[in-house]
Amino acid sequence: MLELHDITAGYDRKAPVVRNASLTVAPGEAVGLLGPSGCGKSTLARVAALLHRPESGTLLLDGEPVRHWRHRAPRDLRTAIGVVFQQPRLSADPRLRLIDLIAEPLRATGRRDEVPDRITELTPAVGLTPDLLDRRPHEVSDGQLQRACLARALVLRPRWLICDEMTAMLDASTTAALVAAVENYRAATGAGLLAVGHDQTLLRRWCDRLLHWDEVAAAGMGKLPRASGLREPSVVPPAT
Amino acid sequence: MRVSVALVGGIVLAVLLVPPLVQLDQQAVDLGAKLLPPSWSHPFGTDDLGRDLLLRCIYGLRVSLLVGVAAALTATVIGTAVGATAGALGGWVDRGVMRVVDTVASVPHLLLGIFIVAMFRPGLWPVVVSVALTHWLSTARIVRAEVLSLRSHPYIDAAVSGGASRWRVAVRHLLPAVLPQAALAAALMVPHAMWHESALSFLGLGLPTHMASLGNLIQDARGSLLAGQWWPTLFPGLFIIVPTLAIAGLAGAWRERINPRRRSELML
Amino acid sequence: MTVTDRPPVLSVRGLSVRFLMPGGRRIAAVTDAHFEVAAGECLALIGESGCGKSVLASALLGLLPSNAQSAGQARLGELDLLAADERTLTRTVRGRLIGLIPQSPAAHLTPVRTVRSQLEETVGALTDARGRTAVRSAAESAAERAAFPADHLDRHPHQLSGGLAQRAATALALVGDAPLLLADEPTTGLDRDLVDHTVDELRRHVDDGDRALLMITHDLAAAERIADRVAVMYAGRIVELANTEAFFGTPGPRHPYSRGLLDALPERAFLPIPGMPPELGDLPDGCAFAPRCEQVTDACAALPPTTSHIACHHPHVPEDLRA
Structure with a gap:
C-alpha cells in the first residue's frame, strides 16, 4: 500500500499548498487524482515520490512509515517509486x-x-x-x-509509478502510446499507479479509481475544517 | 569580435614566440642609449637604463598574462567549489559559507590583496595568490545562484528519484550545467586580474622590480614622465589596455553565444 | 455552412519552409500548404508536436530564423506576407493585420509592468488614440472586449491566474483590430474547464468581430469546440482539410492519419497510431504516413496528390457510400 495520511505540504510554512490530504493506492491499483491546475496536486505527488518533505502528516509505504525525504530517504525506498513529470524538456x-x-x-x-x-x-x-x-x-x-x-x-x-500530468503537453496518439506502455509495465509487474492530471476523460479511461482533489484535501487556502460535511461537493461523480 | 580575435591571437603569438625566437636580452643595459625616444632601432624607445622598451613590454605582457590567467583560474576553481557546495548542500552550510563570502567581500579587495602580498616575500606566486584570494567571491555567488535555481528543476528530482547520491547529482548534473558560466567568469576575470597585478606592482608590492611586468614598467617610468619623456609610460600603458579590452570583448561575445535564451535554431 | 463562401482574409498557396542546417542538411518543416480562412471563420490547424504547424505560424508572422527559406504565397488582403520586408511586417502586419495570441501568456506579458501600462503602450503604438484620457479609455475598452476585469488592470502579470493572463494577452492581441487572429497553442497546460472557457471567448471574437481566426493546436477537443474547419498536418504537409462537424462526427475523417489520431482519444478507442512520425530532415519519397499506415499499398510509394482536400491514395470511404 502507498498511503498518504493528513499531509500538509508547501513551500512557505505560512501558506501550505496542500492541506490535510489523504489517499491510498493499493498494490496493482491505478488511482487517478483529478484537480484543476495550481491546486497542489503536483506537490502531493512529489511528497508521495519522496521528493518533497511534508510539514505534517504521514506517508506509509507497504505499512512502513517514511521518515526521510530526498537524499535522506534510503535509496531502496526512493527507487521503489518511478516518477514521470509534466514537461519532458525540464525533466x-x-x-x-x-x-x-x-x-x-x-x-x-x-x-x-x-x-x-x-x-x-x-x-x-x-x-x-x-x-x-x-x-x-x-x-x-x-x-x-x-x-x-x-x-x-x-x-x-519500481513497485509504484507516479505520473504527474505525464501527457498534458502531448498529442492524442502519443498520449495513448505512453498510457499503453505504462499499462503493459503494470500488467507485467503488478506495480501500483498514481496518475495526477486534469483531463477527466483520460484519467477515467486509464485508472481503476478516480479521486477528485476536493475529496482528497481540504480546500486550498484552508479555512475549511476537516469535517467532511463542509467540503464542496465533488464536481466529478465517482468513476463507475 | 573579429578585431578581438585577431588581437588576442596576435598577443598570444607574440608572447609565446618572441622570447625564444628573438635572441635579445631584455635585461641588456646600455647606459649610452638611455631614454631614447621611439626610432627605427627602438620602436618604443628605451628606458632609463637603455633597455629596449618593445622587448620589455612583450616580456612584461608575458608576465602579466601569466599572472592574470593563473589567478583567474585559481579564483574560478575556488569560487566554483565554494558556490557549488553551498548551493548543493543548502541549509546551514549554505548560510555559513555565504556569511564568510559576505564578510570577505566587505573588505575592499585591493586592501586585502595588499595585506596578502605583504605576508610573503616578493615574487610571482604571492601576487597570483593575492589576486585569486580576492576574486573568487563573485564566481561563488554566480555559481551558487545557478545551482540553487537548478536544484528545483524536475531533472534533479528525477535523478534523486533514480537513486543518485548527493555527490552524483553534483558531479553529473549540477557541475556540467554551471561550467560554461564558470568558464565565462574566468575569461572575464583575466583582464581584471592583469589590472590588479599592475596595480600591486605599481604600488611596489607586486613583482620584484627587476621582473619586467607591465606594472613595474609604469612604476619605473614615473620619474621620466615628469621630465617630459612620455614613451616609457604610454607603451606599457597601451599594453595593459589593449589586450585586456580584447580579452573582455572576446569573453563578452562568448557570453552572447552561451546565453541560455538561445535555443535550437530550429523551432520545431 | 456558408462561412467559406465569403472572401478569404488569409489565403495561403503552396507555402513551403525549409531549414538549412549545418552540414548541408535540409529540413522540410512545411511543404506545399494550401488553405484559406474567411472573416467570421475559425480554422484549426491540428497535428502533433514537431509536425511543422508552429513553423507555419512563424512564417506568416515573418518570424522565421535566418537559416529558413520560405516559398509560395500567403495573401492577407493585397499583401503577400512571405514577400513583405521587415519594415512592412513591423509597421503594418504584426498587431495591425495579425493579432497574435501566444502559447504562454505569462511569458508574453512583461513581468515588471501592470496590464494597464502594457495595454496603453500597445494602444499608443497601434491606434490613432492620442492623449492620456483617449489612450486610457481605449485600453479599458480593449480589456472589456477580452472580458478582462477592469479592477485587475493595475496588477502585474504574476498576480493573475492562468485564465486572466490569457485574457490579458488576448486583449493585447485585439487592440489593433486586426482582421486575422493567430492563436498558437493557446490552451497548452490549462485544465479542461479553462480550455473550454478560453476557446469559447476566442470564438466570440470571431463571431462578433468579423475576424478570421487561425488556431494552431494539438488539443483535438479544443479544435472540435471552436473550429468551423480543421486542417490536419502530418510531417509538414496538410493531409486533410474538412468541416469540423463532418470530421469529428459523421462521416468522420477520411485520411488514415486523421482516423488514427481520433481513435487515439481516450473517449474513443484509446489506441495509439503505431510507430512515430518521420524525421522532417529525412522524409520518404512517397506518402510520409505510409510506414505507419494499415492501408498501405504499392501506390503509396508515390506522393499522393491532394484531391478534394485529402492527400491519400486510398482515403476512407464512409459506409453509406460503399453500398
Missing part, C-alpha cells in the same frame, strides 16, 4: 544523450552491467527506435523525449 538533463538519460538510474545505483539488457527491453516498450538513443534532448520532439523519461522511470523496475 531531462539537456547534456545527456537519451541512452544515458535512460541508463542513468542504473549507473547511479551501481547496476551498470544491466544497462545493455534494460535498454534493449525498454526501447521498444516505450516506442522509441535505437537511432534516437544517441541524440540529445534538443534533437528529439517532446513526445519522443517523454517516452525516454518514461523509460528512465521504469528502468529500475
